[in-house]
Amino acid sequence: MTHIPVLRDESIDGLAIKKGDIVVDGTLGGGGHTFEMIKRYNDSIKIIGLDLDIDAKSRTEILIGDTPSDFVFANSGFQDIDKVLTDLKIENVDGILLDLGISSFQLEVAGRGFSFLKDEPLLMTMKKEPTEEDLTAKEIVNTWDEENIADIIYGFGEEKYSRKIAKKIVESRKEKEIETTFDLVKIIQDAVGGYYKGLRIHPATRTFQALRIATNSELSNLEEVLDKGFNCLKKGGHMSIISFHSLEDRIVKRAFVGLKEKGLAKIINKKPIIPTAEELRSNPRSRSAKLRLLEKI
Ligand SMILES: C[S@@+](CC[C@H](N)C(=O)[O-])C[C@H]1O[C@@H](n2cnc3c(N)ncnc32)[C@H](O)[C@@H]1O
Numbered sequence: 614m615t616h617i618p619v620l621r622d623e624s625i626d627g628l629a630i631k632k633g634d635i636v637v638d639g640t641l642g643g644g645g646h647t648f649e650m651i652k653r654y655n656d657s658i659k660i661i662g663l664d665l666d667i668d669a670k671s672r673t674e675i676l677i678g679d680t681p682s683d684f685v686f687a688n689s690g691f692q693d694i695d696k697v698l699t700d701l702k703i704e705n706v707d708g709i710l711l712d713l714g715i716s717s718f719q720l721e722v723a724g725r726g727f728s729f730l731k732d733e734p735l736l737m738t739m740k741k742e743p744t745e746e747d748l749t750a751k752e753i754v755n756t757w758d759e760e761n762i763a764d765i766i767y768g769f770g771e772e773k774y775s776r777k778i779a780k781k782i783v784e785s786r787k788e789k790e791i792e793t794t795f796d797l798v799k800i801i802q803d804a805v806g807g808y809y810k811g812l813r814i815h816p817a818t819r820t821f822q823a824l825r826i827a828t829n830s831e832l833s834n835l836e837e838v839l840d841k842g843f844n845c846l847k848k849g850g851h852m853s854i855i856s857f858h859s860l861e862d863r864i865v866k867r868a869f870v871g872l873k874e875k876g877l878a879k880i881i882n883k884k885p886i887i888p889t890a891e892e893l894r895s896n897p898r899s900r901s902a903k904l905r906l907l908e909k910i
Contacts, residue, residue: 616717618645619899620855623886624710625650627853627906632657634707637698637845639663639691639838642716644673647684655681661706662686663697665739665829666719692837698845705847711838712855715739715825717898726750727825729817732795737821737828750824754791759783769832769860770823774805778820794821822858835861839868843878843909851881852907862903869907881906 625646628636632654638647641662650660662673662684670686677684687697691711698706720727725736736743737750753762763779766772781804782791791797801817809816826832842852856862862885872878885903892899 616643616645617896617898618643618649619712619896619902620886620888620892620904621646621649624712624853624855624904625653627881627886627904628708628710628851629908630654630658630708635659635661635703636708636710637661637663637691637694637706637842639694639709639711639842640713641669641673641686642666642712643718644669644676646710646712647673648676648680651677651680651682651684656683659683659685661697661701661703663689663691663694665690666716666723667741668718668723669716672718690834692834692841694838694845695841705845705850707847707850708853709838709842709846709850710853711835713831713835713861714857726794727821729794729798729815729821732793735792735794735797737825739829748828748830750797750828751792753824753827754782754797755786765827766820766823768823769826770819770821771859772819772823774808777804780804826860832860832864835864836868839865843868843872843907846909848909850909852909853904854906855902855904857901857903862905865905869905872907877909879908879910881908 630636636650636658638660641647641664647660647662650658667688685701689697715727724733725738726733727737735751738747740747743749759779762782763775766778767775772778778801781800785791785800798817801820805816846852854865856865869880873880882905885905888899888902
């Protein structure tokens, strides 16, 4: 199982890397983007790789092998970029790359309930080993109010049958705790399967997206990293952000326009860069990807 990096060359070219640069890969994942930067620049640049999922470290180190590199890993959220850099005694950086969402490993093999096609515990945490304090999808569906569940399914999943699904979730959990992905898929099928007959989208797609976003506070973390990350950038530094759905892209676009209007940044591509037909063919996961690039001035 490999994770094919999306918009790899476009996102790295967009960082306009020079020898001596320090670059943060805020979503290390399978190390695909980082390894490409290392292949291009070896140890003439420093890369700081962040991921909440500790497995990202070993996957990347295997890729790097003996290739000369200056790579440091931090098992942290990108929303804490400022603290990570302070700990490393780094004042500011030349580039920040984010390739949002989950990796193919997390979807296919992590066993944490990201896929509605596999029967797994309903965790959906980016972290490999969530602690008691970490929110899980299981906690959301078993303990939150019906209205709050409906609100996230609607707000983060853009699911128009959110109320019907939330109602069924609350009815079902009175009978038996919802423990696995397949428990939840059955509930969604029972609630709205009929409305999805003949459509190409699985009835659980939007609810699963919503629960993942809520479990990991994905949208607020993105807002935070855009703000803190920009403050950590040197003048002339670049941000390269790949998003996978309209909610994320809207946040990136808004933040970039705000910075431009304040005269603090230049938007490099007015329209987001999207995968070529060839990339779409060879990597269907790139389907909804959008890349936005910014330069601090
Ligand atoms: C799409 S994958 C990145 C893949 C990587 N660019 C590659 O080519 O191999 C996204 C990664 O970001 C991580 N991630 C998601 N949210 C995060 C956050 N707030 N902070 C740090 N890492 C996060 C996920 O655990 C996942 O490994």
